Amino acid sequence: MSEVQLELEILRYDPEKDQEPHFKTYQVACREEWMILDAVNHVKDEVDTTLSYRWSCHMAVCGSCGMMIDGQPKLACKAAVKDYADKKVRIEPLANFPIERDLVVVQDDFMEKLKRVKPYIIRKEEKPIEEGEYKQSPADLKRFKQFTLCINCLCCYAACPEYALTPEFVGPAALALAHRYNADSRDQGLAERHKEISKPEGVWDCSFTDTCSIACPKHVDPASALQQLKITTTVQWYKELIGMGDK
Amino acid sequence: MAKVNKALFWSLFAAGGTLTAFVFPVLALITLFAAHGNTPEIMGFEQMQGLLANWFGKLAAFGTVSLALWHAAHRLRTALYGLGLRADGIVSVVGYGIALVGTILSAYYLVQI
Ligand code: SF4
Ligand code: SF4
Ligand code: FES
Numbered sequence: 001m002s003e004v005q006l007e008l009e010i011l012r013y014d015p016e017k018d019q020e021p022h023f024k025t026y027q028v029a030c031r032e033e034w035m036i037l038d039a040v041n042h043v044k045d046e047v048d049t050t051l052s053y054r055w056s057c058h059m060a061v062c063g064s065c066g067m068m069i070d071g072q073p074k075l076a077c078k079a080a081v082k083d084y085a086d087k088k089v090r091i092e093p094l095a096n097f098p099i100e101r102d103l104v105v106v107q108d109d110f111m112e113k114l115k116r117v118k119p120y121i122i123r124k125e126e127k128p129i130e131e132g133e134y135k136q137s138p139a140d141l142k143r144f145k146q147f148t149l150c151i152n153c154l155c156c157y158a159a160c161p162e163y164a165l166t167p168e169f170v171g172p173a174a175l176a177l178a179h180r181y182n183a184d185s186r187d188q189g190l191a192e193r194h195k196e197i198s199k200p201e202g203v204w205d206c207s208f209t210d211t212c213s214i215a216c217p218k219h220v221d222p223a224s225a226l227q228q229l230k231i232t233t234t235v236q237w238y239k240e241l242i243g244m245g246d247k
Numbered sequence: 248m249a250k251v252n253k254a255l256f257w258s259l260f261a262a263g264g265t266l267t268a269f270v271f272p273v274l275a276l277i278t279l280f281a282a283h284g285n286t287p288e289i290m291g292f293e294q295m296q297g298l299l300a301n302w303f304g305k306l307a308a309f310g311t312v313s314l315a316l317w318h319a320a321h322r323l324r325t326a327l328y329g330l331g332l333r334a335d336g337i338v339s340v341v342g343y344g345i346a347l348v349g350t351i352l353s354a355y356y357l358v359q360i
Contacts, residue, residue, distance in 0.1 A: 161329065204253045207325050230257060237254035 004030045004081045006039055007088040010051065013099050021099060023090070024048075030081040036069055037076035040091065040103075053103035060217055063151030066158070067103050068092040073158035075217045094158040096167075110154060113170050116196050117178035122189025134186040147180035147225050149218045156212035156222050168201035172212035172222035175203055179225040182232055191246045194236050203229050256321055256343070263318025270311055296360060305357045312353040316346040 006028045013021035026047055028039045037055055044051045054064040058077045065076040070089050097105035127134075156172035157163050163171045178197055181187045197203050206226045213223040239245040280286065288294070298304040320342035327338050 165329070198254060200253055204257060207329065230261070234254045234258045234261070238258070 002032045004032055004034070004085045006030055006081055006084060006086075008039060008043065009088060009090045010040070010043065010103070011090075011092040011099075012051075012102055014050075014101060032082060034081045035077050036074075036079040036081060036084070036089070036091070037065055039081055040076060051103075052101045061151060063153035066094050066153040066155045068095055068158065073155035073215045075153060075155070078217050094154055096158050096160070096164050097154070105154075107154065109167065110152075110157065110171070110174065113174045114152075114177065117170065117174050118189055118193055118196075119174070119177040119181060121181060121184060121187045122192060123186075124188050136185055140185040143185075144180045144183040147176050147183070147220055147222075150176060150180075150220045150222075151218055153217065155215045155217060156220075159211040159215035161209055161211065162205045162207055166201065166205050169205040170196070170202055172206075172226065173220075175206070175229055176220060176222035176225035179229040179232070182229070190232070190236065194233060194246075197229065198233050198237060203233055206230070256317070259314060259317035260321035263314035263316075264322075266311060267315050267318055271315070274311075299357060299360045305360070309353055309357055313346070313350040316349040317343075320346040 008026045008028055009023045010026060011021050012018070012024050026043045028042055030039050030042070035058075037058060040051070040053060041055075044053075053067065053076075055077065056062040056064050060075050060078045063075075066073060067076055068074075069076065069079050069091060070084065070087075073094055076091075091103065093099050093103045093105045097107065097109070100106045150173055152173060154173065160169075160172055163169050175197065178193050182190050182193060203226055206223075208223060208227060210223045213221045216222060236245050277290065281290070299308055323342050324335065324338050328335055332338065
């Protein structure tokens with residue numbers, strides 16, 4: 001069986017012991033079909049059990065293994081070691097987030113922003129169950145389906161230059177989810193979300209660099225969601241100006 | 248920047264961007280011809296004056312000039328911020344100020360024709 005030799009430079013940081021984060025190097029003989037996550041698991045299982053990082057599904061579903069691999073935000077379980085064959089590979093925690101420990105970042109900022117954009121269906125009045133379900137056509141579904149695929153891995157935040165500059169910026173994944181609900185024909189929460197999204201730190205800081213979409217492992221294309229959201233938000237702003245905004 | 252203005256400036260920026268993407272390559276080409284003294288007859292001074300004499304022509308020229316200015320002002324602002332210049336207030340006032348003056352001037356001159 002062929003092997004891939006990797007030199008992993010993993011960022012280590014134990015807030016109780018270390019003054020500063022530093023790199024430690026590990027030589028790992030990887031099996032050809034391994035993902036970077038397998039290599040990191042190998043380090044934890046065989047070399048240093050204190051290594052901390054998040055992971056769960058190993059199939060690009062849970063969204064917990066996002067990290068900087070060779071400078072790019074990626075899911076460790078989706079990055080094949082073959083692509084880094086015989087190289088020195090830096091493994092760092094996701095950029096733009098405070099480090100909790102080793103490769104684990106503090107996600108509180110995102111969690112708080114996610115809550116603020118109300119990522120759930122809002123109805124002014126629920127219709128009685130006897131009236132049946134809310135029907136949607138395939139075209140209705142198509143308007144938001146792609147944006148439901150987000151797994152909250154935060155790779156897009158690590159890729160976003162505006163989030164790096166302005167930490168108050170609500171950012172790609174949360175805004176893409178806001179748009180996902182705005183674009184859902186069953187939802188009536190646009191005006192409520194608008195209050196958050198139209199703030200200066202809402203959608204406006206996005207400069208449409210598209211790097212979030214390039215980084216997104218699930219092809220959510222948050223940049224496109226944000227562009228559409230800017231249009232909706234502008235339209236709502238003009239409508240409110242003349243007293244005709246969605247309520 | 249007051250929060251109410253963000254949507255306003257963005258809409259001018261977006262409209263200007265869309266417009267300039269279509270119109271400016273053509274304008275640049277025409278200007279290039281003109282600069283080499285190859286102005287097609289249809290674009291001579293009288294013809295242009297005639298075009299701008301009617302209200303539709305005025306409106307088109309006004310939209311192109313002013314929206315392009317607003318687009319450029321906003322683009323400059325975000326670019327300078329992105330490049331690390333932390334003087335958003337001054338940049339906004341100067342940039343948007345130039346766009347505003349340009350808008351007023353283009354309206355003023357177009358009405359004179
Ligand atoms: S498109 Fe917008 S949200 Fe996405 S990375 Fe660029 S600035 Fe950030
Ligand atoms: S939009 Fe993509 S990159 Fe961002 S959190 Fe969702 S899945 Fe991850
Ligand atoms: S381990 Fe679940 S997404 Fe990578």
